[in-house]
Amino acid sequence: MSEILLETRALRKRYGGLVATDSVSLAVHRGECHALIGPNGAGKSTLIAQLAGALVPDAGSIHFAGQNITGFSAHRRAALGFARSFQITSLLPNFTVLENLALAVQSVSGSSFRFWRAVNDETELFERAREILRSVGLEDVATRPVGSLGHGEHRQLELALALATRPQLLLLDEPMAGIGPEESERMVALIAGLKGRYTLLLVEHDMDAVFRLADRVSVLLAGRVIATGTAAEIRANGEVRRAYLGEEENA
Amino acid sequence: MNHLRRHGWLLATLAVALSLPQLAALCGQDFYVSFASRLLIWALLASSLNLLVGMGGMVSLGHAAYFGAGAYVVGILSVEAPGWSSALLVWPLAVALSALLAVVIGAVCLRTRGVYFIMITLAFAQMLFYIFTSLTPYGGDDGLSLAKRLTLPGLAMAGDATFYYVVLAIFAACLTALGRLQASRFGRVLAGIKDNEERMESLGYATFRFKLVAYIIAGALAGLAGALMANQNAFVSPNMMSWNESGIALVMVILGGLGSLWGGLAGAAAFLVLEEVLTGFTTHWQIVLGLILLAVVFFAPRGIAGLFAKQP
Numbered sequence: 001m002s003e004i005l006l007e008t009r010a011l012r013k014r015y016g017g018l019v020a021t022d023s024v025s026l027a028v029h030r031g032e033c034h035a036l037i038g039p040n041g042a043g044k045s046t047l048i049a050q051l052a053g054a055l056v057p058d059a060g061s062i063h064f065a066g067q068n069i070t071g072f073s074a075h076r077r078a079a080l081g082f083a084r085s086f087q088i089t090s091l092l093p094n095f096t097v098l099e100n101l102a103l104a105v106q107s108v109s110g111s112s113f114r115f116w117r118a119v120n121d122e123t124e125l126f127e128r129a130r131e132i133l134r135s136v137g138l139e140d141v142a143t144r145p146v147g148s149l150g151h152g153e154h155r156q157l158e159l160a161l162a163l164a165t166r167p168q169l170l171l172l173d174e175p176m177a178g179i180g181p182e183e184s185e186r187m188v189a190l191i192a193g194l195k196g197r198y199t200l201l202l203v204e205h206d207m208d209a210v211f212r213l214a215d216r217v218s219v220l221l222a223g224r225v226i227a228t229g230t231a232a233e234i235r236a237n238g239e240v241r242r243a244y245l246g247e248e249e250n251a
Numbered sequence: 252m253n254h255l256r257r258h259g260w261l262l263a264t265l266a267v268a269l270s271l272p273q274l275a276a277l278c279g280q281d282f283y284v285s286f287a288s289r290l291l292i293w294a295l296l297a298s299s300l301n302l303l304v305g306m307g308g309m310v311s312l313g314h315a316a317y318f319g320a321g322a323y324v325v326g327i328l329s330v331e332a333p334g335w336s337s338a339l340l341v342w343p344l345a346v347a348l349s350a351l352l353a354v355v356i357g358a359v360c361l362r363t364r365g366v367y368f369i370m371i372t373l374a375f376a377q378m379l380f381y382i383f384t385s386l387t388p389y390g391g392d393d394g395l396s397l398a399k400r401l402t403l404p405g406l407a408m409a410g411d412a413t414f415y416y417v418v419l420a421i422f423a424a425c426l427t428a429l430g431r432l433q434a435s436r437f438g439r440v441l442a443g444i445k446d447n448e449e450r451m452e453s454l455g456y457a458t459f460r461f462k463l464v465a466y467i468i469a470g471a472l473a474g475l476a477g478a479l480m481a482n483q484n485a486f487v488s489p490n491m492m493s494w495n496e497s498g499i500a501l502v503m504v505i506l507g508g509l510g511s512l513w514g515g516l517a518g519a520a521a522f523l524v525l526e527e528v529l530t531g532f533t534t535h536w537q538i539v540l541g542l543i544l545l546a547v548v549f550f551a552p553r554g555i556a557g558l559f560a561k562q563p
Contacts, residue, residue, distance in 0.1 A: 052453065078455030086453075092446040103443050106436060107455040113464065118434040165455055 004063075005030040005169055005199050006051070006082075011060035013046055020046040022223035023060065028169070033191075033200040035210045038220030039243075044203055045087075047220065048173055051201075052084050053077045065168065078107070083167035085158040087174040087203075091146050097157060098142040101129035104164035129164065136160045136190060152183035159190065169199040176206045188212060211235070219243075260559055268419055272412035284411045285483065290523050291415075291422045291516075292479045297503040298429060298515030299472035304501070305510030306433060307465045308445030309361070312369045312497050313376030317470040319492025320352050321345040321477025323383065326395045326487035330388075338401035338408070342478050349474020350467050357466035361459060373494055383489040394488025401482055408482075418479055422516075425472060430512050432468075441465055502540075506547055508554025517555040 006028040013021040020043045028034045038044050049055035051062060053074035061070045064082055072080075092100050102119070105128045106112055119125065133139045136156045141149060146157065155175055162170055175191065176184050188209050194200060195213070204210050210217060211231045218228040219240050227237050234240055267274075268287075275283040296318055303309045324345035328335050335341055360371045384392040400408045407413050432438050443451045444458050451458050481487045490496065499522065507518025525543070529536035551557060 054449075073457075074449075074452040075455050075457045078453055084453055086450075090447060090450045090453075092443050092450060094446050095443070099439075103439055103451075104454050106439070112436045112440045112456065112461070114436040115428075115432045115438075116435055118431070119436055119439050120434065122436075161450075161454065 002029045002031065004028070005065060006201065007063045008047075008051070009061045009063070011047070011050060011062065012058050013050060013055065014058055019223050021050065021057065024220075024223070024225055026218055026225060026228075028199060028201050029216075030168075030199050031196060032215040033195050033202060033213050035202045035204060035214035035217045036220060037204065037207070037210055037217060042220040043223040044220055046223075048084075048087075048171065048203060051171060052082075078165060078167075081166070081168035082171070083162035083165045083169070084171040085162045085173060085175055087177055089151070089154045089158055091154065091157055091161070093147050094145070096143055096145050097133065097138060097149070098126065098129055100146060100157060101132055101160060101164055102126050104161045105129050105132070108164075108166050132160050132164050136163070137186070152179045152186075155179055155183070155187060156190070159187075163194075163198075167198065169201060170194065171201045171203075173203050174205060175202070176204060176209055184209070257559070272415060281411065284415050286523070286527070288411070288415045288418045288483050289480070290519055291418045292476050292483060293500075293503065293523060294516040294519035295422050295425055295479070296473050296476040296515075297500050297507065297519050298426060298512075299469045299476065300500045301504045301507075301510065301515045302429060302432075302465060302472070303469045304504055305508075305514060306438065306445065307441045307462060309462060309466065310365075310369050310501075311360075311372040311469075312494060312501065313356075313372030313374070314469070314473055314500055315492045315494070315496035316356070316372075316376035316379050317349045317353060317473035318477040318480070318496060318500075319379065319383065319487075319489065320349045321474030322481040322487040322491050323389070323395075323477075324348050324474070325401070325478045325481040326397060327389055329397050330395070333398075336399075336402050338403050338482070341401050342475065345478035346471045346475050349477070350471035352474075353467045353470025354463075357463050357470070361462050361466060373497070376492055376497055377494060380489050380492045380494075383492065390488070392489055394486055394490070397481065397485040397487070400485065414483065418483070421475070421479065425475070426512065426516070433512060437461070437464070502544060504554075506544060506554060508556030508560075509552075511554065511556040511560060513556040513559070514554050521555055 004027045008024050008026045011021050011024040024047060036044060046055065050057045053072055057070065061068055063069065064080060069077055069080065092103065102125045105125050109125060130139065130142065133142055136159055138153060138156055138160060141153060159175060176187055179187065184206065191200065191213055202210065202213060214231055216228060216230055217234045218225050219234060221243050226243065227234060227240050229237065271287050272284050275281055300311065300314045303311050325341055328341055356375045360368055360375065363371055389395050400414065402408055403417065406417065440451065440456055440461050444461060448458050477491060480491065503518030503522050504514060506521050507516065508514030525540055526536060529539055547554060
């Protein structure tokens with residue numbers, strides 16, 4: 001049994017009468033690619049918001065690398081090595097691609113309370129930024145303003161920003177959202193290349209991608225984790241088929 | 252070419268600034284020396300506000316609180332400690348106390364965003380305004396006259412030209428520092444926060460701390476501007492911290508160019524020169540100002556400084 005990197009214990013969040021997260025206990029092992037799936041309204045977004053530090057749970061706790069991080073703000077989680085990409089693209093639109101990356105690299109390269117020396121003289125920040133851009137295939141658009149890129153490139157940059165913070169765990173919130181089949185294929189290859197080097201928590205609607213990438217899958221339904229297992233186990237699970245996969249097949 | 256043009260403008264501005272007292276004397280209009288001092292002090296105030304609004308995206312409508320606080324440090328000390336006549340002592344004190352005030356007010360205000368931030372900064376400034384209005388030992392709402400300017404070793408500060416050069420040197424130093432800051436690590440983080448604060452948080456930046464430090468620097472510079480203005484006018488009054496003054500500083504920033512280094516100077520110059528020229532024709536000069544402001548917002552969103560900057 002390998003070490004657990006991220007764990008939630010009986011996590012609970014309710015909005016009035018609606019229990020959006022109902023005693024969710026989830027364990028992501030170091031080095032694995034763990035997918036989280038579930039139909040719309042299953043509570044994925046609420047759970048992610050609590051993992052990322054945007055929402056405070058009503059009960060239960062979140063542990064990361066042996067530390068209780070339940071009350072940690074988003075930036076403290078990031079500093080511990082917990083990076084995320086956003087479902088709805090969240091970049092710095094008035095910066096170039098390279099500047100976006102350089103700012104992400106800067107966050108893990110010493111103090112940013114420096115007021116005198118020009119950032120542009122810190123070549124090592126930009127070298128590292130270019131390295132990451134190459135690894136996600138964006139080096140050709142490095143000097144372009146982010147606003148001028150296409151949606152697929154935005155998704156790649158989302159991923160690159162998360163990578164630049166030297167994370168232990170990558171929370172990928174629907175990295176394939178809204179992109180075409182060809183770009184989707186490229187993204188799957190990209191994520192496959194990250195496997196083993198990073199621990200991945202992948203939230204995704206694209207079942208084909210999930211079953212190709214994930215070592216283990218957890219299924220969320222009505223705020224509860226109804227099953228966790230390998231792709232094959234999840235495919236074979238009757239409750240999951242009825243609740244979720246069957247619904248997809250009928251749709 | 253752009254490079255040449257920019258340096259051309261810089262040199263021309265510098266040449267005019269350095270020879271202004273001589274030019275004014277030639278024209279027999281010595282009044283313009285103190286006008287230029289006031290302009291530079293306003294430019295310093297506007298530049299400090301531009302750090303908040305233009306670089307950091309924090310729209311404050313209470314920035315005059317620090318302007319007034321810096322001025323009152325000079326004013327109150329002239330009553331309580333008339334022996335402390337050195338600017339080398341009093342001005343740093345005005346800066347430090349304004350910064351301290353900014354720590355306290357900023358720590359509260361920066362928990363809010365957007366319209367709420369505008370309202371709460373306004374509320375704090377108005378609170379200070381009313382406190383000083385009722386401080387009768389220091390003149391209450393009549394304000395407080397100063398017997399004389401503070402001294403600097405080797406300089407005859409009473410002379411308007413000398414004082415002008417002191418203000419010019421301080422303004423140039425502050426603008427240089429702001430320019431360095433804008434291009435520094437801190438400046439980039441601030442620009443990132445303005446662009447997308449949530450993303451900066453998730454990249455690991457404690458955005459509150461960065462915003463607070465920017466707020467403190469802006470408050471300290473505004474306090475310095477206030478201390479200079481108190482010396483320039485030999486007078487301080489609660490009006491210096493009224494929302495009207497905060498509004499004027501904001502208008503200058505928008506007019507001059509949000510987020511551009513020269514925006515504060517360009518805006519202060521445009522505003523005060525317009526006021527000077529137009530009041531000669533009509534007391535309703537602010538109608539014209541309003542139209543010009545509208546034109547800037549619609550046709551030159553990067554302000555006057557944006558017209559001179561290189562095209563993106």
